[in-house]
Amino acid sequence: MSNHIQQKIENLRDTLHKYNYEYYVLDNASISDFEFDQLLKELQALETAHPEFFDANSPTQKVGGTITKNFETVVHKNRMYSLDNSYSQEDLLDWEKRISKIIEGDITYTCELKYDGASINLTYENGVLVKAVTRGDGVQGDDVTNNVKTIKSLPLKLQGDFVDNFEIRGEIILPLDGFNQMNLAREEAGEETYKNPRNTASGSLKLQDSTEVAKRPLDCLLYQVLTYQNEFESHAQALEKARQVGFKVPETIKVANSIDEVVSFVNYWDKARFDLPYETDGIVIKVNNIRQQEELGYTAKAPRWAIAYKFKAEQVSTKLNEITYQVGRTGAITPVANLEPVQLAGTTVKRASLHNADQIALHDIRVGDEVYVEKGGEIIPKIVGVDLTKRPADSLPTIYATHCPECSTPLVRTEGDAKHYCPNEYGCAPQVAGRIVHFISRKAMNIDGLGAETVELLCKEKLIENYADLYALKAEQIIPLERMAEKSANNMVAGIEASKQMPFEKVLFALGIRFVGETVAKKLAKAFKNIEALFEANLETLVAVDEIGDRIAESIIAFRNEPLNQVLVAKLKDYGLQFSLSEEDLQNQTDTLVGKIFVVSGVFHKVSRNELKKLIEDNSGKVSSSISKKTDYIVAGDNMGPAKLQKATDLGVAIISEDDFLAML
Numbered sequence: 001m002s003n004h005i006q007q008k009i010e011n012l013r014d015t016l017h018k019y020n021y022e023y024y025v026l027d028n029a030s031i032s033d034f035e036f037d038q039l040l041k042e043l044q045a046l047e048t049a050h051p052e053f054f055d056a057n058s059p060t061q062k063v064g065g066t067i068t069k070n071f072e073t074v075v076h077k078n079r080m081y082s083l084d085n086s087y088s089q090e091d092l093l094d095w096e097k098r099i100s101k102i103i104e105g106d107i108t109y110t111c112e113l114k115y116d117g118a119s120i121n122l123t124y125e126n127g128v129l130v131k132a133v134t135r136g137d138g139v140q141g142d143d144v145t146n147n148v149k150t151i152k153s154l155p156l157k158l159q160g161d162f163v164d165n166f167e168i169r170g171e172i173i174l175p176l177d178g179f180n181q182m183n184l185a186r187e188e189a190g191e192e193t194y195k196n197p198r199n200t201a202s203g204s205l206k207l208q209d210s211t212e213v214a215k216r217p218l219d220c221l222l223y224q225v226l227t228y229q230n231e232f233e234s235h236a237q238a239l240e241k242a243r244q245v246g247f248k249v250p251e252t253i254k255v256a257n258s259i260d261e262v263v264s265f266v267n268y269w270d271k272a273r274f275d276l277p278y279e280t281d282g283i284v285i286k287v288n289n290i291r292q293q294e295e296l297g298y299t300a301k302a303p304r305w306a307i308a309y310k311f312k313a314e315q316v317s318t319k320l321n322e323i324t325y326q327v328g329r330t331g332a333i334t335p336v337a338n339l340e341p342v343q344l345a346g347t348t349v350k351r352a353s354l355h356n357a358d359q360i361a362l363h364d365i366r367v368g369d370e371v372y373v374e375k376g377g378e379i380i381p382k383i384v385g386v387d388l389t390k391r392p393a394d395s396l397p398t399i400y401a402t403h404c405p406e407c408s409t410p411l412v413r414t415e416g417d418a419k420h421y422c423p424n425e426y427g428c429a430p431q432v433a434g435r436i437v438h439f440i441s442r443k444a445m446n447i448d449g450l451g452a453e454t455v456e457l458l459c460k461e462k463l464i465e466n467y468a469d470l471y472a473l474k475a476e477q478i479i480p481l482e483r484m485a486e487k488s489a490n491n492m493v494a495g496i497e498a499s500k501q502m503p504f505e506k507v508l509f510a511l512g513i514r515f516v517g518e519t520v521a522k523k524l525a526k527a528f529k530n531i532e533a534l535f536e537a538n539l540e541t542l543v544a545v546d547e548i549g550d551r552i553a554e555s556i557i558a559f560r561n562e563p564l565n566q567v568l569v570a571k572l573k574d575y576g577l578q579f580s581l582s583e584e585d586l587q588n589q590t591d592t593l594v595g596k597i598f599v600v601s602g603v604f605h606k607v608s609r610n611e612l613k614k615l616i617e618d619n620s621g622k623v624s625s626s627i628s629k630k631t632d633y634i635v636a637g638d639n640m641g642p643a644k645l646q647k648a649t650d651l652g653v654a655i656i657s658e659d660d661f662l663a664m665l
């Protein structure tokens, strides 16, 4: 019996060591955090029940990371710990009870967001950054000073009055904006996209070439100051002071006087976090008083004076019954997992995306497996892993589809593309209907009174074969159809008619040119101003446009060379759709701000923030999210952050008001 348990404990330790290695060293996790946490919890429970198998090297006892051989190893002056996790209000109350037994007096807490990146320890001597070291195994880490120095928001030399010698800790993160831009560029270059901001940030830190790191839009958010003469009384005070001398300490931090206040903070950010420009995976609650922190001290792995509250992972496990294949509007094949129905984030989930053949192979996902399903930012849930312990003995590896499930054409897969495609573009029913559905969709022509199901019906009834046919539809043809009545038919026709006013960029997006998404369509519309100019452009002219690369350019050329597309575009033009920028758009576009880089900060009165950004872009200026030496102007509204203000002043960037800006135009 105990032998069996010991075996189980050892297996779990081995498994977790392996996952730690993949996560911290390779920056390429093969299982989700949720699964990892489950396994760790399982091990913790076994170890608590069987203290005779205690091992100081167990993943429950140690910080998970390690050092690499690529950088100089530095022993931390002050150990770097992990954080204990909590998942509910009860967990937080338990924690409060535990610490109240150890310390005397009232406790106040600081609540901070748990920034999802890589931890870093910065050493400042006489106000100058001298060392930046990763957490490593907590005792020693990698010296990545040169890489960290490229982070623009991090002060290399402090201005103003602060402690002379200190360490400060923070999280190196990759804001979502920058992450998406990096991925866009990779997609453009036909390279595989990065998985998530966290491991991209962590991987960037460990690059050998600092000039490469400098190109990545990393940021550093600070969360702890360590001094040697006890200069500060409270954690919040230390952070406030750090912010004043130019460190990026997020304004989201809050002091709470009770666990109830902590809980309100947690509940608020559980939703509001999706509006943040970076990813967070929870809240960190800390005892605010530094003397009390010292009294509480540390366990082997984490401070007793802090606890992380992890946002609920919207993830469950269920059985995979069947894999089917879906043909998208572009002919891309998506494998779909048909699941044993399960409740997830308030909805019943029956299907989930499996992405592509590589993903299936990577996780070795098989029919009959118990799989983990996760609901991320996207609406369609995805499978993130397999519970191998539950795999049936007779299970077989998945063999990926070879032919289109709709039209039986052999599938193709081009080099470097993760997806398989059905090449029968104009004869494969879902591709035909799919192109029309895309055309009418909200972000494209936004046609009221017409939905995907109706489009399929209209195709099936042979009333339409392509999107241009929509404009010839008459109410009398629609009324006899299933689920249709006079009113709905009239609405549909009116909606189609109204769509003729949609601006050029929307029409361009609606055409469904491969790789021409909403943003690219906007760029193209702005650059070429009308469809004739766009379709006459050669590869060279096309790639000269900002952010347009070979892949997009070739796709545009292929589209305009296809005779059917030429006919469709000509028909749409005849029907009166907008194939050039409007007079108004043209008038509003100037070169007034060409070459100028703006940062917009604060709240404005005459125009909204988005309008302001649009005005900058319409007048050929560039909007950047962070202040750097390259920034020409900061348009400052109300409540501009003091850190930004300081930074702008330090760099000598001109700070202008909303009125100043409007006057420039």
Ligand SMILES: NC(=O)c1ccc[n+]([C@@H]2O[C@H](COP(=O)([O-])OP(=O)(O)OC[C@H]3O[C@@H](n4cnc5c(N)ncnc54)[C@H](O)[C@@H]3O)[C@@H](O)[C@H]2O)c1
Pocket: 019, 020, 022, 023, 024, 029, 030, 031, 032, 033, 034, 036, 037, 063, 064, 081, 082, 083, 112, 113, 114, 115, 116, 118, 119, 120, 135, 170, 171, 223, 284, 308
């Ligand atoms: N998927 C995998 O294979 C795998 C493997 C290992 C670890 N993990 C995941 O990593 C996490 C455990 O990692 P960990 O030990 O680094 O602990 P952690 O990330 O849960 O917590 C500690 C870290 O939080 C960071 N942090 C962010 N904001 C902070 C703030 N305001 N104040 C203080 N600290 C803040 C610090 O960098 C600190 O080192 C778990 O979520 C686990 O699921 C996943």
Ligand SMILES: [Zn+2]
Pocket: 327, 404, 405, 406, 407, 408, 409, 422, 423, 424, 428, 429
């Ligand atoms: Zn097909």
